[in-house]
Amino acid sequence: MASIRKEMALPLAAEAVWNVFADVGAVHTRLAPGFVTDCVLEEGSRLVTFANGVTVRELLVDVDDARRRLAYSVAGGSASHHHATFEVLPEGEGSRLVWTADVLPHEVAPVFEMMMSQGMETMARSFQTPNSTHSG
Template sequence: MATVYKEFIVEADAAQVWDALRDFGAVHTRLAPGFLTACTIDAEGARILTFANGLVAREVLVGIDDAHRRLAYTVTGGQAAHHHATAQVFDEGEGRSRFVWITDVLPDAMAAYVGPMMEQGGIAMKKALEQHA
């Protein structure tokens, strides 16, 4: 299984970053606008995301851990046999936080596609989160 790891510093309070991350249905407006163009919630509670490049993905929420500012989700119905991700926010002092996003994917070759998508997503998230700080 391939693991893609992205980490970046956000010039915003961890509580504010966490509030945006945990808002599962507003990821396209609060967390990664531009990278994501739409998000709808289906009858089972999964979010259907439309990416700026036209990709559509169905993400099922696995869990939200408020105490550790950690969210986990899995992608279903896509090309990957397995796709599980977590995103977590750490306090780095007043007005600063660290965002850690980890994705495990099978087959390993999917990492070559997922990695650049996560890089683009991280850039969009940092920009949006710092603009609203």
């Protein structure tokens, strides 16, 4: 199984960053605007549309406020297996975002790695720009 891990330090407190991740239906407006163009919540999942036109169903496995951890799995698509987590960890006066995805088959890992890199770049810009989308 291919495991992809991305990390970045953020200037905001972990609670403020987690507030954005916990708002699972607003990924297109609060977390990754431009990279994600639409998000529709459904029972136990969300339908996410990316700027490249790809739409995926993400099964929401767990949204853990105490641990500031979001776990999800993509159903269908090019991977026979996909499971990912976002963790928001306190780090000094800011926080650290850790995004891990496990995928099969190994051959699809480069596509997921590229999408995750683009997603992290978008999130970094979003969290670096002071605006009201990060407040409760």
